[in-house]
Amino acid sequence: MRVYMYKDGLARFATVAYKTPAQSNMSNLFMHLTNYAINKDNPSYQQNVDEADDNVGHKRSYAAVIQQLRGVHGDEAIDKMVQQMQDIIIKTMCIAQPHVHHLYRSC
Numbered sequence: 001m002r003v004y005m006y007k008d009g010l011a012r013f014a015t016v017a018y019k020t021p022a023q024s025n026m027s028n029l030f031m032h033l034t035n036y037a038i039n040k041d042n043p044s045y046q047q048n049v050d051e052a053d054d055n056v057g058h059k060r061s062y063a064a065v066i067q068q069l070r071g072v073h074g075d076e077a078i079d080k081m082v083q084q085m086q087d088i089i090i091k092t093m094c095i096a097q098p099h100v101h102h103l104y105r106s107c
Contacts, residue, residue: 001093001097003089003090003093005086005089006062007062008062008063009062010061011060011061011062011064011065012034012036012039012058013058013060014030014031014032014033014034014039014058015030015045015046015058016028016030016042016044017031030042045058046058047059055067066078066082
């Protein structure tokens, strides 16, 4: 099995700052979900209109998010975070592999 990580992917953000779920905010979908279909209806939704400036709005490129995080936290911390993300992806694929293999063989 080979796993590829697409570096030009998208990161979506909720339109309301996240708070730990509580009875008072559980129904606020704008806070807990990043789905475009939900957040586009929030008046504070910011759509990026300039593809050259992809670090603006509630939907951004993966590269822009990583670059912004590097500016805040430094290269070493973000390199470690990216490595940890890759480890999680690989472990998830290893868990799914037997099921995927079975489905592949069934078809």
